[in-house]
Amino acid sequence: MFAVQYATKGNTGLMIFSAETLEAAQIYMREMVTLHGHTHVYNLNELTEGTIAELFRLYPRIANVTVRGSVTSKGQVPKK
Numbered sequence: 001m002f003a004v005q006y007a008t009k010g011n012t013g014l015m016i017f018s019a020e021t022l023e024a025a026q027i028y029m030r031e032m033v034t035l036h037g038h039t040h041v042y043n044l045n046e047l048t049e050g051t052i053a054e055l056f057r058l059y060p061r062i063a064n065v066t067v068r069g070s071v072t073s074k075g076q077v078p079k080k
Helices: 022-034 052-058 060-065
Strands: 002-008 011-017 040-046
Touching: 002 022, 011 022, 022 040, 052 060
Parallel strands: none
Antiparallel strands: 002 011, 002 040
């Protein structure tokens, strides 16, 4: 699995997707611009753990704006 940040019309986001190889992931990144209209696609990372904590570690800026429910800004669910 891979994750990549993108920008389009004043918004930014994070896309998580699967690809067989790094080369296939890079092709998908280009298609996000040419086929889907995103203005900027950047910061490609391969996800090895597949956890929210890994996403927050790889994309620390997301932690500053995304805190929902029981997930902390470090991507960890508090133990009860």
